[in-house]
Amino acid sequence: MEAQDIRSRLTALLTSIAPDIDPATLDPVQDVRDQVDFDSMDRLHFAMAISEEFHIDIPEQDYPRLGALQKACEYIQAKLSAGGSSPATGA
Amino acid sequence: MQIEFRLPSLGADMERATLTQWLKKPGERVYRGEAIAVVETDKGLIDIESFDDATVTELVVAPGTRIAVGTVMARLSGEGVAGRAASEPPPPPAGAPAYAPTPPVAPAPAAPTPAAPARARLSPAARRRAHELGLPPEALEQRAAGGILHVDDVERLAAEAKAQASAASAPDARRTMRSVIASAMARAKREIPHYYLGHALDFGAAREWLTHYNAALPVRERLIEGVLVVKAVALAAARIEGFNGYFRDGRFERSIAIHVGTAIAVRGGGLVAPALLDADRKDLKTLMREFSDLVIRVRSGHMRSSEFMTATITVTSLGEDGVDTIYPIINPPQVAIVGTGCVSERLWAHAGSAAVRPVLNLTLAADHRVTDGRIGSRFLKTIAELLAAPAKL
Numbered sequence: 001m002e003a004q005d006i007r008s009r010l011t012a013l014l015t016s017i018a019p020d021i022d023p024a025t026l027d028p029v030q031d032v033r034d035q036v037d038f039d040s041m042d043r044l045h046f047a048m049a050i051s052e053e054f055h056i057d058i059p060e061q062d063y064p065r066l067g068a069l070q071k072a073c074e075y076i077q078a079k080l081s082a083g084g085s086s087p088a089t090g091a
Numbered sequence: 092m093q094i095e096f097r098l099p100s101l102g103a104d105m106e107r108a109t110l111t112q113w114l115k116k117p118g119e120r121v122y123r124g125e126a127i128a129v130v131e132t133d134k135g136l137i138d139i140e141s142f143d144d145a146t147v148t149e150l151v152v153a154p155g156t157r158i159a160v161g162t163v164m165a166r167l168s169g170e171g172v173a174g175r176a177a178s179e180p181p182p183p184p185a186g187a188p189a190y191a192p193t194p195p196v197a198p199a200p201a202a203p204t205p206a207a208p209a210r211a212r213l214s215p216a217a218r219r220r221a222h223e224l225g226l227p228p229e230a231l232e233q234r235a236a237g238g239i240l241h242v243d244d245v246e247r248l249a250a251e252a253k254a255q256a257s258a259a260s261a262p263d264a265r266r267t268m269r270s271v272i273a274s275a276m277a278r279a280k281r282e283i284p285h286y287y288l289g290h291a292l293d294f295g296a297a298r299e300w301l302t303h304y305n306a307a308l309p310v311r312e313r314l315i316e317g318v319l320v321v322k323a324v325a326l327a328a329a330r331i332e333g334f335n336g337y338f339r340d341g342r343f344e345r346s347i348a349i350h351v352g353t354a355i356a357v358r359g360g361g362l363v364a365p366a367l368l369d370a371d372r373k374d375l376k377t378l379m380r381e382f383s384d385l386v387i388r389v390r391s392g393h394m395r396s397s398e399f400m401t402a403t404i405t406v407t408s409l410g411e412d413g414v415d416t417i418y419p420i421i422n423p424p425q426v427a428i429v430g431t432g433c434v435s436e437r438l439w440a441h442a443g444s445a446a447v448r449p450v451l452n453l454t455l456a457a458d459h460r461v462t463d464g465r466i467g468s469r470f471l472k473t474i475a476e477l478l479a480a481p482a483k484l
Contacts, residue, residue, distance in 0.1 A: 016220070039356060039412070040315075041355075041386045051310040051311075052219070059306070060313065
C-alpha cells in the first residue's frame with residue numbers, strides 16, 4: 001500500500017474520532033496529544049480503528065508508536081509488508 | 092391509569108432542556124427504559140427514557156420548545172410500575188434502547204427516522220462505524236434508499252447530524268458547559284462538608300495482570316486500567332456503607348444498586364459524569380464495552396437519560412498524561428467521589444527492598460454529614476486491596 005494512501009486513511013480515522021481536529025494543522029512528526037485535545041481514551045479508540053481498518057494486530061506496548069502521524073504511517077507500512085511478504089517464513 | 096410524563100432532572104446542575112425530537116407518537120406503545128424523546132441540554136443530546144410500560148395518548152410539548160425540569164411533556168396511559176417512588180430514578184434499560192422506527196410528529200432537525208422497521212442496508216464496516224459514532228443503524232435506513240451505505244456515507248451523515256445538533260448553540264456551548272459546572276461545584280462546596288483522604292498503592296499486580304490478559308486479545312477487547320478502578324470502587328461501595336447513595340432532605344439515602352459515574356471530558360472543554368449501571372454486578376469485559384461505548388456517545392453527543400439520573404458514586408481519573416494526584420469535588424446529591432492520578436514509576440519499598448514500581452495515588456472526597464475519615468480510610472483501603480488482587484475483580 002502507498003504511504004500516501006495510508007496517510008489519508010489514517011487522518012480520516014483521526015478526524016472520525018476527534019471531529020474537531022483539522023489534520024492540515026497537525027505537525028506529522030509531533031505527537032498528536034501534544035498538539036490537540038486527544039486523551040488516552042481517544043488514543044485507545046485510534047489504535048482500535050487502525051487495527052480494524054488495516055487488519056493488523058497492534059500489541060499494547062506499540063501504542064506509543066502511533067502517537068505521531070508520520071511514525072504511525074511507518075509502523076502500519078512495516079506491519080503490512082511484514083504480514084504480506086512473510087507467510088511462508090512466518091517471520 | 093393516566094401517567095404524566097415529565098422532563099426528568101438529569102443531574103443537580105440541570106434546570107432546563109430543549110425538546111429536539113419525539114421518538115413516539117400518540118397510540119404507540121412505549122416500554123420501560125425505552126427512549127421516548129430526545130432533548131438537548133448543556134451536556135449535549137440526551138435520550139429520555141420512559142419510566143413505565145404504557146401507551147402514548149398525547150404529546151404536550153412541541154419539538155423546539157425549551158422547558159423546565161418537571162414540565163409535563165406527554166401523557167401516557169398504562170399500568171405504571173407499582174411501588175416506584177416518584178423521585179426514584181428509572182430502572183436501567185434492559186438492553187440497548189430501541190430507537191422507535193416512526194416518523195417524527197413534527198418536522199425535527201435531528202437524524203431522520205425510517206417509515207417502517209427494517210434492517211439498515213449497511214456494509215459491515217459502515218455498521219461498525221455507525222456504532223462507533225453512536226448512530227443507530229435504523230436512523231440511517233431511510234438514507235440508504237434501496238442502496239447500501241458505506242463508511243464514508245455514515246461519516247458524512249454523522250457529521251451532518253452533529254452540525255445540525257450544535258448549529259444553534261456551538262459558540263455558546265463551551266461557556267454554558269463551564270457555567271453549569273461552576274454552579275454544580277459551587278453548590279457542592281457550599282453545602283457539602285468535604286473531607287479528603289489519599290492512599291498510594293503499588294499498581295504492579297494490576298498492571299501485570301492486565302498486560303497478560305490483554306496480550307492475547309484484539310485491540311477492541313482489551314481492558315484499560317480505569318475499568319479495574321471502576322469495578323474495585325463498586326465492590327468496595329457494596330462492602331462498606333456510607334459512600335453509595337444520595338444526601339437529600341437532610342438525610343443519607345443509601346442505594347443498594349451501585350451505578351458508578353465516570354467523569355468524561357467533552358470535546359471543546361468541560362466534562363460530564365454519566366453512569367456505568369450496576370457496576371458491581373458486571374464483569375470487566377462488559378464494563379469495558381459499556382465504558383468505551385459511553386465515551387464514544389459522550390463525544391458524539393448521544394447520551395441516555397438513565398445514565399445521567401442514576402450515578403450513586405463517581406470515579407474521576409486524570410488519565411495517562413495527568414499528574415500524580417487529584418482532589419475531586421463531590422457531585423451532589425452523591426456523597427463520595429474517588430479520584431485516581433496518573434500511574435507513575437516510583438521508588439517503592441517492595442518485598443523488603445527498594446524497588447521501582449508503578450504507583451497509583453487514590454483519593455477520596457466524602458461527605459462528613461454521612462461518614463468520617465476513619466470509615467473513609469477503610470473504604471479507600473478496601474479499594475486498594477481489591478486492586479491488588481485483580482484476577483478476582
